[in-house]
Amino acid sequence: MREEQDTKKDAAPTIWAVGGGKGGAGKSVVSIISAFWLARMGKRTVLIDVDLGGANIHTLMGIKSPPRSINDFITRKFKSLEDICIDTEEKNLRLISGSSEVLSFANAHFSQKIKLINHFSRLDADNLVLDLGAGTSFDVLDFFLAADEKIVILTPEPTSIQNAYIFVRNAVYRRLSRLSSKDPSLKALVKIAMDPKNELKIRTIKELLQFIQESGGKDVAEPLEKEIGKIRPAVITNMVKDSKEKNAGRIIQIVAERYLMTQSIALGSVSYDRQIFRMISDMIPLIQIDQSSQAVSNIYEIITNLLGRQQGHPLKGVSREKTPLP
Numbered sequence: 659m660r661e662e663q664d665t666k667k668d669a670a671p672t673i674w675a676v677g678g679g680k681g682g683a684g685k686s687v688v689s690i691i692s693a694f695w696l697a698r699m700g701k702r703t704v705l706i707d708v709d710l711g712g713a714n715i716h717t718l719m720g721i722k723s724p725p726r727s728i729n730d731f732i733t734r735k736f737k738s739l740e741d742i743c744i745d746t747e748e749k750n751l752r753l754i755s756g757s758s759e760v761l762s763f764a765n766a767h768f769s770q771k772i773k774l775i776n777h778f779s780r781l782d783a784d785n786l787v788l789d790l791g792a793g794t795s796f797d798v799l800d801f802f803l804a805a806d807e808k809i810v811i812l813t814p815e816p817t818s819i820q821n822a823y824i825f826v827r828n829a830v831y832r833r834l835s836r837l838s839s840k841d842p843s844l845k846a847l848v849k850i851a852m853d854p855k856n857e858l859k860i861r862t863i864k865e866l867l868q869f870i871q872e873s874g875g876k877d878v879a880e881p882l883e884k885e886i887g888k889i890r891p892a893v894i895t896n897m898v899k900d901s902k903e904k905n906a907g908r909i910i911q912i913v914a915e916r917y918l919m920t921q922s923i924a925l926g927s928v929s930y931d932r933q934i935f936r937m938i939s940d941m942i943p944l945i946q947i948d949q950s951s952q953a954v955s956n957i958y959e960i961i962t963n964l965l966g967r968q969q970g971h972p973l974k975g976v977s978r979e980k981t982p983l984p
């Protein structure tokens with residue numbers, strides 16, 4: 659993580675953020691099963707519900723009414739995030755529950771969010787998995803951009819693919835806007851360019867950077883391009899019912915590269931599994947899911963792949979060759 663952070667501890671946990679524009683695409687399900695696998699691999703993991711205002715991870719974990727939530731930290735009832743962690747039945751997995759009655763934080767200032775992320779980083783853990791809310795509010799985007807692993811969940815439906823693209827697009831613009839926060843005219847230009855029908859006819863990030871280069875010079879444009887290049891979202895297609903649907907994430911990869919100058923990675927897919935729906939309906943903690951389930955083993959492979967990349971290994975089965983699109 660953390661371009662915005664200057665006080666990183668040596669042993670700060672790796673932050674995984676799971677986002678994606680559309681509600682119901684499976685962000686919470688993928689977050690929980692990812693956190694479960696990380697814990698099973700012996701890594702001390704904290705699953706954090708940062709769906710501020712629409713928290714439901716505790717329900718999917720079979721907890722009706724969490725004893726403590728992130729609100730208790732935000733409202734200073736508890737001084738340390740450690741005190742609001744809830745143990746789960748999985749040995750290395752703790753939970754920080756969100757709350758649906760989020761008070762003042764929903765429109766928090768950027769610096770407050772960075773403060774909260776800094777507190778996250780001080781948790782005694784190897785990994786933090788952040789389950790983000792739906793949509794592309796600044797809250798969601800700021801947590802997403804602060805993470806080491808930026809995961810975008812979509813389903814194969816066209817609207818979900820479109821939402822995932824908008825999510826990545828807005829994340830790129832949010833990063834640009836933050837990077838230009840000390841330069842009012844640049845910031846204003848980024849704001850104009852965000853409107854797809856802007857008068858300057860800037861339609862893509864590439865065109866925006868060209869415009870910046872022409873008006874402000876290479877010294878301004880190049881560092882911005884470099885920072886955008888660091889975003890590298892990892893896209894997962896969830897609830898896949900047949901093999902044709904598996905490559906939906908590739909669409910994001912192609913359009914993000916073409917229009918957003920962002921190299922995303924289509925990380926693969928997670929199968930649709932009826933068991934998940936049944937477990938959630940019956941309030942059975944999702945971490946009790948049958949490990950032989952196709953969806954669960956898909957997530958295992960994805961997590962193993964990303965862990966391998968963190969160790970410097972190339973991603974397996976994620977070729978940049980053209981695969982057929984759905």
Ligand SMILES: Nc1ncnc2c1ncn2[C@@H]1O[C@H](COP(=O)(O)OP(=O)(O)OP(=O)(O)O)[C@@H](O)[C@H]1O
Nearest residue numbers: 681682683684685686687792897929930931934935
């Ligand atoms: N791989 C899957 N197989 C079958 N059903 C799934 C799968 N993933 C998610 N679901 C179903 O989709 C529903 C929504 O999933 P989830 O709550 O994880 O979405 P979300 O993206 O977190 O939604 P929100 O934006 O509202 O927080 C679940 O209740 C579950 O029934």
Ligand SMILES: [Mg+2]
Nearest residue numbers: 685686709790
């Ligand atoms: Mg959710």
